[in-house]
Amino acid sequence: MSGPRILCVVVSLGGYxxxxxxxxRQTCPVSKLVIANKxxxxxxxxxxxxxxxxxxxxxxxxxxxFTHILRVDGDTVLPKNFVEESLKSNADLVGCGGYAQLxxxxxxxxxxxxxxxxxxxxxxxxxxxxxxxxxxxxxKYVVNPVNPLPKKYPITxxxxxxEARYRxxxxxxxxxxxxxxxxxxxxVGFKSILIVMGFLRAKMSGCKQxxxxxxxxxxxx
Numbered sequence: 001m002s003g004p005r006i007l008c009v010v011v012s013l014g015g016y017x018x019x020x021x022x023x024x025r026q027t028c029p030v031s032k033l034v035i036a037n038k039x040x041x042x043x044x045x046x047x048x049x050x051x052x053x054x055x056x057x058x059x060x061x062x063x064x065x066f067t068h069i070l071r072v073d074g075d076t077v078l079p080k081n082f083v084e085e086s087l088k089s090n091a092d093l094v095g096c097g098g099y100a101q102l103x104x105x106x107x108x109x110x111x112x113x114x115x116x117x118x119x120x121x122x123x124x125x126x127x128x129x130x131x132x133x134x135x136x137x138x139x140k141y142v143v144n145p146v147n148p149l150p151k152k153y154p155i156t157x158x159x160x161x162x163e164a165r166y167r168x169x170x171x172x173x174x175x176x177x178x179x180x181x182x183x184x185x186x187x188v189g190f191k192s193i194l195i196v197m198g199f200l201r202a203k204m205s206g207c208k209q210x211x212x213x214x215x216x217x218x219x220x221x
Contacts, residue, residue, distance in 0.1 A: 004087055006030040006102075007066040009057050011050045012074020013037050022077045022146075023070075028084040030070060034061070043118075045160060051122030058116055063105050071123070072100045075148035082143045091139035096131075097124035099145045107136050111212070120157075121164040128168045129212045158191050162198020169213030175199045 008023055008030040010016050016035065023033060036053035043049045054071060063069070068087075072078065076099045086094040086102045095101035101123060107130060108114060117125040131138045165175050176196055 004028065004068055005066045006032075006068045006070050006083065007058075007061060007063070007105075008033045008070040008072065009036050009054060010034070010072050010074050011036045011053050013039055014074070016074035018077050019072055019074050022080070022082075023072065025080045026078065026083045027081050028087060030083065031066060032061075035074075045120050045157060047120040047122050047164075048118055051116060051118035054122070055116040055118060058114070063108070063114055066105050069103045069105060069108060070100065071103070072145075073098065073148070076100055077146040079143050079145070082145060085142040086139075089139040089142050090137070092136040093127060093130040094139045095141055096127045097121065099147060101126060103130075107133075111136075119164060119167070120160045121168060124164070124168055125210065129210070132169070132212045155194065158194035159198035159201070162195040162200075163202040163207065164198075165195065166199045166202035166207060167209050167213075169209060170199075172199060172203075 006028075010019055010023070010033070012019070012035070014037070020033065020035075023030060034057050036050075036057035038053050038056055040049045040052045040056075043052060050073075058069070070083065078100060082100065083102065092104045092107040093101060103126065111129045111133065112126075116122070119125050127138065130136050162175060176192075
């Protein structure tokens with residue numbers, strides 16, 4: 001079978017009708033659509049639950065039957081040419097983190113051995129692994145998805161954000177310069193302080209960093 005074979009996974013516990021509708025309207029259709037909606041209540045943070053839901057959904061598929069994995073948040077709407085234009089970039093990964101990511105199956109196998117990361121910043125783990133790899137090609141969005149409305153996150157989530165930045169290899173300077181996330185209505189200055197606190201706590205405790213982290217690659221997310 002020629003052409004791209006895309007496995008699309010929507011991560012959401014509900015309210016994803018508009019997301020699914022936008023996927024079904026793609027000018028380059030996906031081959032299979034899966035809803036990853038298991039709650040995994042044993043995990044406290046959204047990213048960890050999303051990562052586990054993705055791992056669970058992908059483990060039930062024969063990934064070698066596909067060329068790409070399209071991960072989409074259940075509150076994100078894709079323009080109808082999102083997949084088509086992303087494929088034209090010939091990148092191994094399109095999308096830095098959150099909302100939507102189009103990843104080649106071959107790179108997912110190479111970098112993660114088909115095991116999706118379970119992490120507070122699971123989507124950023126994927127993007128940073130590709131960005132830092134000398135053998136793979138990364139691209140920012142060619143066509144921007146429609147982002148969801150801002151959300152409120154618990155205070156502890158910003159400390160976890162800082163810890164995740166350290167694990168992923170974001171530099172301390174870039175962490176200090178972090179600004180308000182587009183999806184959050186939390187006060188900018190207060191959030192940034194908590195992120196820095198989390199980063200320093202992870203560093204001082206000797207938190208293990210991902211194997212793809214190198215001193216010469218310091219990328220912001």
